[in-house]
Amino acid sequence: MVISRISLLLVLWVVCRSQVKSLTSQFEVNAESSAHQNPACAPAIRNHIISHLALLQSDQDEFMSDELPPFLVPRPPGSSQLSKVRKHIKSNLKALNWTVEADISKQFTVLGFIRFANIIATQNTAAKKHVVLACHYDSKLFPLGFVGAMGSAVPCAMLVNLAKKFNPIFQRMNSDTTIQLVFFDGEEALLFRSAFDSLYGSRNLANVWGKKKDPHDSSQNYLQTVEAFILLDLIGIKDTHFKRFYKETDDLYTLAIDFETCLREMGMTERPESDPPLFEDQRRQAAIEDDHDPFLKKGVKNIMHLITSPFPSTWHTMKDNIDSMDITVIQDFNKIFSLFVTYVFLNAM
Numbered sequence: 032m033v034i035s036r037i038s039l040l041l042v043l044w045v046v047c048r049s050q051v052k053s054l055t056s057q058f059e060v061n062a063e064s065s066a067h068q069n070p071a072c073a074p075a076i077r078n079h080i081i082s083h084l085a086l087l088q089s090d091q092d093e094f095m096s097d098e099l100p101p102f103l104v105p106r107p108p109g110s111s112q113l114s115k116v117r118k119h120i121k122s123n124l125k126a127l128n129w130t131v132e133a134d135i136s137k138q139f140t141v142l143g144f145i146r147f148a149n150i151i152a153t154q155n156t157a158a159k160k161h162v163v164l165a166c167h168y169d170s171k172l173f174p175l176g177f178v179g180a181m182g183s184a185v186p187c188a189m190l191v192n193l194a195k196k197f198n199p200i201f202q203r204m205n206s207d208t209t210i211q212l213v214f215f216d217g218e219e220a221l222l223f224r225s226a227f228d229s230l231y232g233s234r235n236l237a238n239v240w241g242k243k244k245d246p247h248d249s250s251q252n253y254l255q256t257v258e259a260f261i262l263l264d265l266i267g268i269k270d271t272h273f274k275r276f277y278k279e280t281d282d283l284y285t286l287a288i289d290f291e292t293c294l295r296e297m298g299m300t301e302r303p304e305s306d307p308p309l310f311e312d313q314r315r316q317a318a319i320e321d322d323h324d325p326f327l328k329k330g331v332k333n334i335m336h337l338i339t340s341p342f343p344s345t346w347h348t349m350k351d352n353i354d355s356m357d358i359t360v361i362q363d364f365n366k367i368f369s370l371f372v373t374y375v376f377l378n379a380m
């Protein structure tokens with residue numbers, strides 16, 4: 032046991048020394064917990080966690096003080112506040128040298144013509160395939176003053192945060208797959224939710240991508256280059272939890288469970304062990320309509336819908352604000368999700 036602990040520490044030191052200083056104290060924790068290894072915490076996952084966790088160390092205060100506030104304003108489609116949020120997203124991702132595009136459409140709505148603008152930020156446009164990580168950055172017009180913290184200021188801030196924190200890893204990657212962030216406009220109904228009054232941005236982008244040729248292979252369209260489509264919604268309250276939705280992504284979902292299990296076992300999550308996991312090992316039979324639907328209808332199969340269901344009581348109320356957010360949930364999700372994304376899609380070992 033002593034020998035294996037020493038050799039584990041040695042491996043950890045080699046893996047980590049390039050990036051990690053502040054993690055030294057946590058080595059002890061890792062070595063201790065290796066005594067009772069959970070099969071979900073395989074050495075590869077464990078090593079990945081250790082070598083990349085340091086990138087999230089500064090997260091504790093920054094997320095709440097810097098990343099989240101720009102999103103926490105009423106920002107209905109077509110408003111000047113939404114345009115400010117859009118500029119914020121674009122400038123942050125441009126600063127990382129990502130390719131940032133807008134998908135603009137003027138659509139007839141229940142409130143007349145409105146201009147919608149999805150934002151698409153691609154880390155490496157030379158890659159042949161892309162993993163879409165998406166949220167919607169508009170907020171519901173009513174009730175007036177609604178800021179939609181869990182839906183979806185927190186999810187969008189999480190995606191910007193992930194890009195900023197993990198950009199050094201993304202840049203070093205030589206993978207055929209790139210990360211692409213999509214911020215949808217007009218997810219919410221302007222008045223009453225219906226097929227016509229909702230999903231304005233995502234319906235448009237699914238159409239545009241269906242007609243756009245894959246720049247690397249003109250025999251297929253751009254939708255066919257989507258390796259996975261992961262949509263974040265209703266995240267941030269204490270009772271945040273996800274379920275399995277689509278069978279096509281069962282294996283991916285299982286890996287997310289593994290990451291959470293492993294982080295917990297290593298003592299690296301913020302929430303107490305008695306709290307239920309964020310990634311529940313349960314299937315939800317009925318799908319929930321959201322921005323992935325227009326893509327699903329056009330044949331995008333590998334969809335992960337990370338949304339709390341049944342919907343929390345604060346959903347679409349003024350209580351969906353900063354006061355109902357749970358920092359430990361946010362931090363745990365940031366860790367699990369970013370480690371999962373870099374491990375699964377970018378072989379960032």
Ligand SMILES: *[C@@H]1O[C@H](CO)[C@@H](O)[C@H](O)[C@H]1NC(C)=O
Nearest residue numbers: 125126127128129198199202
């Ligand atoms: C972005 O590109 C510029 C010019 O090549 C470079 O000076 C800068 O360091 C890059 N920034 C990042 C975050 O990679």
